[in-house]
Amino acid sequence: MSALSLRGITKAFGGNQILDGVSLDVGAGEFIALVGPSGCGKSTLLRVLAGLDHADRGEILIGGQDMSGVPAADRNIAMVFQSYALYPHLTASENIAVPLAMRRLSRIQRLPFIGSLTPGQRATRAAIARDVRDMATSLKIDHLLDRKPGQMSGGQRQRVALARAMVRQPSIFLMDEPLSNLDANLRVHARGEIVDLHRRAGVPTLYVTHDQAEALSMADRVAVMMGGKLLQISSPEVIYDDPAHIEVARFIGQPRINLLPAFAEGGVILCGGLRLTLENAPDRKMPVTIAIRPEFVFLSKNRHDGLAARIERVEFLGCEVILHCRLEAIGETIVAKVQPSEASGLVAGDSVGLRLSPGRTLIFAEDGSRLPGGVATGDAWLGAADAGLANSDAGLAASDAGLASSDAQPERAHG
Amino acid sequence: MASIVSMAVPHDAAVAHRRSEARIAWMLVLPAMALLFLFVLLPVAAVVVLGFTDFELGYGKFRFVGFENYAHLITDRTFRKSLWNTTVYTAIVAPISILLGLGIAMLIESETKARSFFRTAYFLPVASLIVAMATVWQYMFHPTIGPVNALLALVGLPGPNWLGSSGTVLYSLSIIGVWQSAGFNMVLFLAGLTAIPRELYAAAEVDGARSSLDRFLLVTWPMLGPTTLFVITISITNSVKVFETVKTLTDGGPNKASEVLLFTIYQEGFVYLRVGYASAMTVVFLLILVVLMFLQYRVLDRRVHYT
Numbered sequence: 001m002s003a004l005s006l007r008g009i010t011k012a013f014g015g016n017q018i019l020d021g022v023s024l025d026v027g028a029g030e031f032i033a034l035v036g037p038s039g040c041g042k043s044t045l046l047r048v049l050a051g052l053d054h055a056d057r058g059e060i061l062i063g064g065q066d067m068s069g070v071p072a073a074d075r076n077i078a079m080v081f082q083s084y085a086l087y088p089h090l091t092a093s094e095n096i097a098v099p100l101a102m103r104r105l106s107r108i109q110r111l112p113f114i115g116s117l118t119p120g121q122r123a124t125r126a127a128i129a130r131d132v133r134d135m136a137t138s139l140k141i142d143h144l145l146d147r148k149p150g151q152m153s154g155g156q157r158q159r160v161a162l163a164r165a166m167v168r169q170p171s172i173f174l175m176d177e178p179l180s181n182l183d184a185n186l187r188v189h190a191r192g193e194i195v196d197l198h199r200r201a202g203v204p205t206l207y208v209t210h211d212q213a214e215a216l217s218m219a220d221r222v223a224v225m226m227g228g229k230l231l232q233i234s235s236p237e238v239i240y241d242d243p244a245h246i247e248v249a250r251f252i253g254q255p256r257i258n259l260l261p262a263f264a265e266g267g268v269i270l271c272g273g274l275r276l277t278l279e280n281a282p283d284r285k286m287p288v289t290i291a292i293r294p295e296f297v298f299l300s301k302n303r304h305d306g307l308a309a310r311i312e313r314v315e316f317l318g319c320e321v322i323l324h325c326r327l328e329a330i331g332e333t334i335v336a337k338v339q340p341s342e343a344s345g346l347v348a349g350d351s352v353g354l355r356l357s358p359g360r361t362l363i364f365a366e367d368g369s370r371l372p373g374g375v376a377t378g379d380a381w382l383g384a385a386d387a388g389l390a391n392s393d394a395g396l397a398a399s400d401a402g403l404a405s406s407d408a409q410p411e412r413a414h415g
Numbered sequence: 416m417a418s419i420v421s422m423a424v425p426h427d428a429a430v431a432h433r434r435s436e437a438r439i440a441w442m443l444v445l446p447a448m449a450l451l452f453l454f455v456l457l458p459v460a461a462v463v464v465l466g467f468t469d470f471e472l473g474y475g476k477f478r479f480v481g482f483e484n485y486a487h488l489i490t491d492r493t494f495r496k497s498l499w500n501t502t503v504y505t506a507i508v509a510p511i512s513i514l515l516g517l518g519i520a521m522l523i524e525s526e527t528k529a530r531s532f533f534r535t536a537y538f539l540p541v542a543s544l545i546v547a548m549a550t551v552w553q554y555m556f557h558p559t560i561g562p563v564n565a566l567l568a569l570v571g572l573p574g575p576n577w578l579g580s581s582g583t584v585l586y587s588l589s590i591i592g593v594w595q596s597a598g599f600n601m602v603l604f605l606a607g608l609t610a611i612p613r614e615l616y617a618a619a620e621v622d623g624a625r626s627s628l629d630r631f632l633l634v635t636w637p638m639l640g641p642t643t644l645f646v647i648t649i650s651i652t653n654s655v656k657v658f659e660t661v662k663t664l665t666d667g668g669p670n671k672a673s674e675v676l677l678f679t680i681y682q683e684g685f686v687y688l689r690v691g692y693a694s695a696m697t698v699v700f701l702l703i704l705v706v707l708m709f710l711q712y713r714v715l716d717r718r719v720h721y722t
Contacts (some may be wrong), residue, residue: 085618089637089720098633102623110632148720164622190694367663 002061003028004172005288009048009058011041018044019055020228026172029202031195032233033219035209036253041228042208043082046174049206050074053149054171062171073102078170078203082177084161086149092160093132093145099168100128135167139197155186162194166201173198179214191218212252216240224248246364249291255322257291258334262363264288269363271330282371289364297336297359299323299343305353309334313348316340325354423668459701465694472688484695494696497662497667503585504675505654508592513650515593516600521635523601524608534605536600545595549663552591553578578664581672588673591660596653600646607642611635640719648711652704676700 004026011019018041026032031235034042047053048336049060051072060067067075078099101110105128108114109121116122136142141159149157158178178194179187195218198205209215211412215222216236218248223233224247232244243249249257265285276290300306309325312333321343323336328351336354346352362370466484470477488494523533540548542714555563556577564574573674615634624630636643658677661667667674667682680700 047617050617050621052620069626072617073623073625077621079618079621081614081618083612083614085612087615087618087634087637089640099622100618102625102629107629277538 003030003050003063004206005061006049007043007059007061009045009055009060010050011044011053011055018228019048019058022058022225022228022230024223024233026204026206029204031198031205031207031218031220032223033207033209033215033221034223034225035144035212035215035251036225038210040225042210042225043176044078045225046176046206046208049172050077050079050174076168076171077174078165078168078172079174080158080161080165080176080178082180084157084178084181085162086157086161088149090142091138091146091148092152092163093129095149095160096132096135096145096163096167097128099164100131103168104128131167133161135163139166140164154181154183155190158182158190162197166197166203170203173201173203175205175207177209178207180209187214194218198351213254214253222252224251226251241360243362244370246289246291246368246370249362249364253293255294255335255337257293258297260290260292260327260330260332260334262290263289264363271332286373287366288371289366291362292356292360292363293407294322294337296357297334298355298357299336299338300353300355301346301350303351303353306355307334307353309352309354311346311348311350311352314346316344323352325352327354328336416616428594452462456539462694462697462701463466465691466698468691468694470691470694472690477691480691484692485699487692488695488699493671494679496671498674500585500672500674501655501657501676503593504589504657505651507586507589507649508596508654509647510656511589512593512596512600513646515597516646517604517639517643519597519601520604520608523605534602537601539598540595541602545659546663549591549660552660553664560638579669581669584665584669584673586610588657588660588665591664592654592657596650597662600650603642604639606636607639611638637720641721644711644715644719647715648708651707651711655700655704655707676703 002025004024006022006024009019009022010017020041022041022045024032030140034045037044044053048055049114051070053069062075062077086092087098090098104124105115105121108120109118133142134147136145139159139162141156141163144152144156144160146265147156149160152160165175171227175194179190182190191214194207207215207218216239219236221233222236222239224239224245226230226245226247232239232248234244239248239252243252246259250259253341262269262276263286264270264282267283269290270289271290282288298306303309307362308328311323313324315322315324319340321338321340323338323343323346325334326332327334328373334354365371374410467479467481468477469480471482517538519533523530523537526533552710555561558564558574558576558579561574561577565576575583579585611634615638616630619630619633622633624633655674656677658681661675661678662681663671665673667678676696677700680693680696683689683696
């Protein structure tokens with residue numbers, strides 16, 4: 001039985017479909033990252049899950065129990081907010097104690113003066129204080145307990161917010177972009193800490209982020225959300241290597257995947273004036289998009305070796321170099337990620353040859369869905385055969401990798 | 416040698432620059448300081464000085480009488496009565512109008528459709544002229560033709576002579592006072608409420624604050640602290656300063672049952688023209704306000720959280 005099940009969650013705000021039939025299962029102890037661009041509905045989904053908003057349709061099961069009509073306070077869900085939402089008038093220790101006090105003390109016992117007169121209040125307060133201290137120690141924030149949120153840095157506040165969420169044993173842990181207000185260095189560090197905490201506590205976690213790197217690096221499974229729909233839920237490796245939808249491919253990966261408009265016909269793919277041959281190209285005649293990740297675009301300093309391209313921009317990143325090139329034959333931009341040694345001496349304006357790894361080329365149909373068997377296989381490098389000099393549809397069936405068309409450019413009609 | 420010269424020149428320039436900046440600063444501040452001195456500090460000083468004299472308007476000369484005016488104040492039955500009445504009026508109007516203002520503000524905040532209508536409606540008493548509205552209240556509270564008593568008669572209750580009997584007049588005025596200031600407090604609280612981040616309420620709910628009372632105690636009330644302190648200050652000050660309704664509706668009567676501080680000062684200073692005595696009263700009045708402000712900021716400020 002999964003710790004959390006969402007079944008067909010649908011929600012609209014004033015005619016705007018925010019959530020469109022979202023179904024998701026979170027297994028016990030699983031860490032799922034819900035990733036998508038801003039406005040895709042992921043935060044709304046989290047709010048619906050927490051009971052802060054209500055879905056128009058669909059059901060939420062936590063530990064097999066239907067949560068419809070159960071208020072947020074009774075769902076035993078813990079949540080870390082993007083803004084941390086710490087109570088600014090309370091110290092860190094008081095903030096962390098709130099969820100415990102709310103559950104273990106009656107309303108009378110929580111009152112400032114009268115509460116201390118009620119039986120058992122003192123013992124419960126002491127137990128809460130002990131739990132708060134233990135939690136703070138394990139997050140290394142015990143020196144901050146007497147400070148108010150206004151006297152803490154962003155990273156410290158984030159830890160206090162984590163402590164407040166973790167201090168009780170929730171059945172689900174929700175995090176709404178908890179790292180997006182931290183600076184870049186701290187963010188990478190905090191990623192590891194959250195993953196560690198999750199491993200130690202073992203509480204199933206749904207982690208919302210718009211940062212695909214965060215999602216890939218932290219999660220057991222990644223759920224990619226676009227326009228209120230979950231497009232794919234898979235392990236980070238599958239999401240990256242084998243995206244089910246063109247939007248997933250486009251969103252995941254940095255630098256972004258290369259997308260080239262193409263046309264499939266009779267087992268070959270025509271990309272502008274180029275003819276690309278892939279083993280598994282669809283037989284039907286249809287417009288397609290071919291996609292290839294920058295690290296599978298291989299570089300040769302000889303422009304006759306593969307697709308001829310001109311470098312437009314060189315981004316040196318230390319461990320790798322990003323080359324922004326324009327394919328001479330079709331005018332499309334293509335980005336290659338290469339080792340610094342391969343790119344040494346290259347500057348903008350240089351001509352190079354590019355090869356695409358055929359095993360890593362993905363094909364998407366016009367509606368964005370992945371074409372079956374879209375990962376091309378084959379031992380030959382994928383290259384441009386005769387960059388359409390003649391442009392005859394009869395096609396020069398030259399699928400051999402070599403590239404003949406050094407003078408393709410003048411005759412090219414359009415890109 | 417050359418190096419010394421080259422160091423000295425920028426130093427002098429910096430000093431000159433700082434001086435000219437200071438001069439400009441003084442010039443900019445001067446008008447405000449002059450006005451503050453002329454229209455605030457000087458009149459207060461004049462009142463304090465006059466309080467030690469037997470000055471009466473119309474007489475050319477006056478003499479200093481020391482604390483005679485203040486000694487007289489202590490035994491003055493009218494003054495003591497008005498001091499007591501003002502205290503009662505403030506004790507009724509300030510808390511009720513604060514709580515009512517908060518309640519209305521929270522209701523309006525949770526309302527989505529007719530929010531601006533209610534906001535305007537409750538703010539009307541603040542915007543309207545109280546002297547003009549006093550005639551409406553006079554009609555409302557009229558013992559025989561007034562709608563208030565007519566309504567009471569419908570239920571079978573005998574209506575009191577609201578503004579005409581010494582037993583009820585202060586309470587009637589208090590009702591008008593609450594009506595007057597609740598709207599103002601509402602607007603202030605509304606501003607405070609909108610400044611509370613929505614996520615805090617979401618956090619409170621997730622943290623286990625089941626009822627709206629829990630969320631009020633955990634989030635709303637502490638977050639409204641600075642607003643509440645300000646509203647308390649304004650409400651008490653305004654209640655202590657009640658005058659228009661008393662002057663227009665009751666003239667302090669019947670039988671001095673609605674004598675309030677400002678009205679007594681007005682009577683002494685502008686009707687009996689005993690400016691010296693009225694000044695002494697004014698000093699007491701100002702002292703009361705100063706002490707109240709001081710107490711509030713001393714006691715409450717420490718309990719308030721400022722973000």
